[in-house]
């Protein structure tokens with residue numbers, strides 16, 4: 001069987017695709033380990049738990065973000081590093097910028113409440129708390145490609161987690177932080193939701209945060225841009241023109 005891997009060994013050398021013949025392996029991660037151990041020990045990739053809980057082995061397989069340890073290997077698969085991040089070497093990308101965005105969204109406990117936390121309160125934040133920070137959603141996001149300051153799907157999902165957390169008695173700073181380069185910049189394309197290995201739905205979380213923001217008096221910027229940028233087909237002289245010209 002054959003695996004194709006995008007290699008990038010140094011800044012001086014351009015990225016290229018290299019093919020390796022390997023034994024029949026069950027997962028992409030096992031195939032990568034075989035390449036490292038038996039074919040080329042200079043090959044670089046990340047992995048930790050090997051059971052889908054640490055998020056460190058996220059790569060793109062045939063163009064889609066996947067956890068290598070949870071992805072069945074097929075002959076001729078193409079494995080590439082995540083998108084929207086600087087490649088350090090081969091499949092290893094620099095995650096520093098993304099962690100900075102997480103910091104910028106202020107997604108942490110600001111002021112602990114003294115109230116009792118019930119089981120149903122815990123359920124409110126259960127799904128979003130399962131994020132393993134694998135960065136697959138970032139890699140798939142088209143907005144991040146054009147705006148490096150966009151807070152991005154996992155920061156926003158995490159923002160909802162803290163806004164809904166009953167232990168937090170002051171969520172105002174979190175909502176404030178996600179108004180610019182945040183919830184209103186998302187195109188609601190749903191790529192992030194499709195690739196999340198934890199079945200988190202960042203697109204719905206962002207829509208939820210938009211609703212909460214409007215309830216708190218923030219401007220719905222999606223409606224503002226809709227009114228100014230979209231030709232509705234009406235004009236003051238000739239009435240409705242369905243073709244918009």
Ligand code: SF4
Nearest residue numbers: 141186187189190192
């Ligand atoms: S839904 Fe929004 S956050 Fe998710 S990938 Fe699309 S643009 Fe990015």
Ligand code: SF4
Nearest residue numbers: 131132134135137196
């Ligand atoms: S939201 Fe899902 S895809 Fe995004 S970092 Fe968390 S686990 Fe990964």
Ligand code: FES
Nearest residue numbers: 048050052055069
């Ligand atoms: S090695 Fe931990 S998620 Fe794959």
